[in-house]
Amino acid sequence: EAGVAQSPRYKIIEKRQSVAFWCNPISGHATLYWYQQILGQGPKLLIQFQNNGVVDDSQLPKDRFSAERLKGVDSTLKIQPAKLEDSAVYLCASSSLEGVGETQYFGPGTRLLVL
């Protein structure tokens, strides 16, 4: 079974530029998450999709971040304009959430450095 795919793996941009990340979840997983993980901290949920609908985006800085999951499969996360504090690893995860023990599976992440 193929895992969660993300691209790019690394990105360096200057502040005020825009950037986009792509995620392809495990086949058949209805739930998709985007997390931001700052060095030394645990992952922080940015947005959660169930199929192509948003379940939770309460921690998404909506003035600069946007995300979509068209057709309920792939997803993109965009930052525009980027700030220095957006430097982090952006993790995409997916889950089928069938059963109390069902977990989420993480992609390799995208490391973003904002200069």
Added chain:
Amino acid sequence: QKEVEQNSGPLSVPEGAIASLNCTYSDRGSQSFFWYRQYSGKSPELIMFIYSNGDKEDGRFTAQLNKASQYVSLLIRDSQPSDSATYLCAARYGQNFVFGPGTRLSVLP
């Protein structure tokens, strides 16, 4: 506000010893709890989950859950240098997962 707390460490143990990692959670509504291991520069990978009070064993790992105390722990027996990583505790609330900050474990040869 649902929160998960962990001691950030670093926790240092000698090779072959038992490493004990602890986690507390603020909201009793959680259904299940997960331990992830994260190597430096890598994404989190699941070690095990627990949802019933008591102990759950999987190889060298034992998860313990005490819902009355809102406490979860992970014991690693016969610790190896390859166990050196950050261990993340997560609580699941419905479809949401809330992560702790992680505990950095260092196993000394």
